[in-house]
Every structure is written in C-alpha cells, then in structure tokens.
Amino acid sequence: MLSVSGLRKTYGDVEAVRGVDFEVADGEVFGLVGPNGAGKTSTLKTLAGLLEPTAGDVVVNGYDSTDPEMRHTLGFLPEESPLYEDMTPRSYLRFFADLYGVDRETADERIAATLDRLALDARDRPVGDFSKGMKRKVAIARSLVNDPDVLVYDEPASGLDPTTTNVVVEYVGELAERGKTVVFSAHDLHHVESVCDRVAILSAGEIAAQGTLAEIREEHGRVEYRVFTDVALEGSEEVEPGRHRTTVESMAGMDALRERARAAGGDVVDVRTRESTLEDVFLAVTGSEP
Numbered sequence: 001m002l003s004v005s006g007l008r009k010t011y012g013d014v015e016a017v018r019g020v021d022f023e024v025a026d027g028e029v030f031g032l033v034g035p036n037g038a039g040k041t042s043t044l045k046t047l048a049g050l051l052e053p054t055a056g057d058v059v060v061n062g063y064d065s066t067d068p069e070m071r072h073t074l075g076f077l078p079e080e081s082p083l084y085e086d087m088t089p090r091s092y093l094r095f096f097a098d099l100y101g102v103d104r105e106t107a108d109e110r111i112a113a114t115l116d117r118l119a120l121d122a123r124d125r126p127v128g129d130f131s132k133g134m135k136r137k138v139a140i141a142r143s144l145v146n147d148p149d150v151l152v153y154d155e156p157a158s159g160l161d162p163t164t165t166n167v168v169v170e171y172v173g174e175l176a177e178r179g180k181t182v183v184f185s186a187h188d189l190h191h192v193e194s195v196c197d198r199v200a201i202l203s204a205g206e207i208a209a210q211g212t213l214a215e216i217r218e219e220h221g222r223v224e225y226r227v228f229t230d231v232a233l234e235g236s237e238e239v240e241p242g243r244h245r246t247t248v249e250s251m252a253g254m255d256a257l258r259e260r261a262r263a264a265g266g267d268v269v270d271v272r273t274r275e276s277t278l279e280d281v282f283l284a285v286t287g288s289e290p
C-alpha cells in the first residue's frame, strides 16, 4: 500500500508538484494522467525514492520513501530505461537479482515466469539487438526481480506497438490481481480506462480530479442527450434526410425540445444518451488534449 500526502516537489523556481494527496491500496491499480509537464514523472520518481520530496510524506508499505530499506518493497519502471546493450536479458536480470540478494534459483524462476508471460523468447541474445517493445519487456522484468509489493511504472506502454501494448497493459492488471499495489502514468487514456481502479488527473502540479472513473464522471462529467426530430428546428443539424439532431443537457431541455418539435408539426423520433468519457473530463479539467 502507498500513501502520498501534501507532496510538493520544486526544482529551483519550478514548482513541478504542488500539494498532491492520494492513497493506493494493495491489489489496486491507480492511474496518473495529465498534460505534458503536469508533474507525473516528478511524482513517480519521488514515490520510487529517486527524488526527495520538497515537502510532504510518501509512505510505501510502511517505509518512508527516503528510507533506503523502502527499495526492497518497490519496483520502478522509468520512462526511459537504458539497458546494458551487450548483456542478454538473462544475464542482465540475474545481475539485478544479485544486487537485491535474490538467490539464483529463485531469480531464474522469477525471470522465466515474467518473460514467459510477456512472451519474450530471445533470452540469450544481446539486448542491443532488441526492438523497443522487447527492451520494455526486459525493463518490466527487471522491476519484478525482487518480487516487490509496490510497482511504480512511468508510461509502461509508451511507444510500443498495439500488440505489445495490450500485453503490457493486461500484465499490469494481472500484477494487481496478484495483490500488488500498482501506480502508473499514461498518455493513452484508453489504457487507463481499461485497467485502473482509480485515476488522478494532474494539472500544473495539482490533482484536478481523482476517484474511480464513475466518481470522476459524476463529479466532473455531464450527460448529453442527442435528440432526433423529424422536423428542422432552430439550432438542429440534419444528419440524414428528414432526421434532425439537437443536443441538450437535461431532461427539461428535452421536454422543451419536444414541445418545439410538436409546435412545428413534427415530433421527437429518437434520443441517444452520451456520457462523458475520461477524455472529455481530462479536457474539461486541464484545458488541454490528452
């Protein structure tokens, strides 16, 4: 489990993170989204103990994030993870397992299980020959060699082809099903919608919205009714011959529209409801495109 309270991170005059609070329970996937420069990487690096908070507390499974002991309970996947190009995945991952004091037999079992699941077969070729997706899989396996309880992943699927992206995103969900606490950042909101239990939208270093997708929609979203009439009305758009669409935001608006249609000698012929997506809320609370 992980808890962040009053987190601030400044670099000189730049206030990258300006008072962020959230908690993530065991078995939960928490997604951090936000425009470029919103403070996602700064927050994640602070969780991983790579940056010291300017103010506030980060507690990872009972350890303060600045406590060196905390590293044993956490696996971090940085946005860019340079690998030692001459090493094979097996030798590279064994090297990190040794650093964590994991015995060889356990390490080999763990490495094989992760690489099997991620469908990475080329275990004895130098990683320098690998595609971006293959390298990402090795980096993910690296974050798991010490079997940590908490995983902090910065853009795990960034720049990967759709098949590899699906494998990685599904795997993130599986890790949480196994009881791990998972926090990850993403630009693609579909990944977040498909796998996260809760989400925070970060904007200029502050959380602009936080909760389950349903809670975020309830608080920040809105329902639109697309009402189709068989007569043209002021403000309607003819979507096909004899079918005119008007968008309203309430039942009262729909009733008023029906009155207008009847007064014009027609009627409402169809109504479609459209709920806000995470993307709509993102746009509304941050003012930028994801």
Ligand SMILES: Nc1ncnc2c1ncn2[C@@H]1O[C@H](COP(=O)(O)OP(=O)(O)OP(=O)(O)O)[C@@H](O)[C@H]1O
Binding pocket: 011, 014, 015, 016, 034, 035, 036, 037, 038, 039, 040, 041, 042, 043
């Ligand atoms: N080492 C640093 N020194 C100075 N400013 C920094 C440093 N790292 C980040 N920043 C600034 O802090 C702010 C937040 O950056 P951060 O990388 O945390 O955002 P982000 O949400 O991860 O962005 P992106 O989506 O582009 O990766 C930005 O204004 C960035 O320029």
